[in-house]
Amino acid sequence: MQCPLLYRFRVIDRLPQKPSEAATRGTLVHAVLERLFDNPAPERTPGRATSLIPAQWDRLLESKPELAELFAEDPEGERLTRWLAEAERLVERWFSLEDPTRLEPAEREMFVETELESGLRLRGVIDRIDVAPTGEVRIVDYKTGKAPRPEYAEGALFQMKFYALVIWRLRGVVPRRLQLVYLGSGDVMTYDPVVADLERVERKLLALWDAISLATETGEWRPRPTKLCGWCDHQALCPEFGGTPPVYPLSVRPARSPQDDQGRMEPVRAEAGRPGALEGH
Secondary structure (H helix, E strand, C coil), X not given: CCCHHHHHHHHHCCCCCCCCHHHHHHHHHHHHHHHXXXXXXXXXXXXXXXXXXXXXXXXXXXXXXXXXXXXXXXXXXXXXXXXXXXXXXXXXXXXXXXXXXXXXXXXXXXXXXEECCCCCEEEEEEXXXXXXXXXXXXXXEEECCCCCCHHHHHHHHHHHXXXXXXXXXXXXXXXXXXXXXXXXXXXXEEECCCHHHHHHHHHHHHHHHHHHHHHHHHCCCCCCCCHHHHHCCCHHHCHHHCCCCCCCCXXXXXXXXXXXXXXXXXXXXXXXXXXXXXXXX
């Protein structure tokens, strides 16, 4: 949805991406908030949460040694110290938005996967699922950035509706509330979905998969320039910046005419080496 060519680079070409300080800090903060709930409710304090940061950072480095490159040119450790301090501020801000002593998540960092009637698989990882004594479900997602402006809120909610659709198809229950917690700005965005919302998301995903299938078959992955291009790792390979993409690694079929596609909604089954599922991020 952001850029078809970027999707190709990531999913089909599997080009490596440099780790970023912002994304890695988000991973670290998520890990801390997940592990905090291992403690009894009275011990879920800001001090306890921030004390988890060093061990979780070591754990990240152990699982992904390449992250050490982020601070390779920081011999005195000053940048790393500032980076860790910002992670602490984000964790501390969370306590002004939610009270973990009053929460008992049903699930944390839960991997979910379901297959629609069309055969399209949906999967993702949900930060937190809360279940009320009455059975109502709340899906919570932490964001370490700032809340988007109102005109961009729908894009942020799409991810949450994606998760809600997966839960609905898995459990037969429409989540009562979707909640985005923005630690960067101290905002909380909520939305209460209904069945019609999730049906619209499902139709959109089927149409999106149809477009992905067609682009996969024809090799036509066009760039979509936006302000986000400035953060892309692949500008040197992008035609918008004078680059040339690598040789397409899959076999190419002739493009279908618009008449060939009329009435065709079900996704094409993935072939070997081709993407076969949509993931929520």
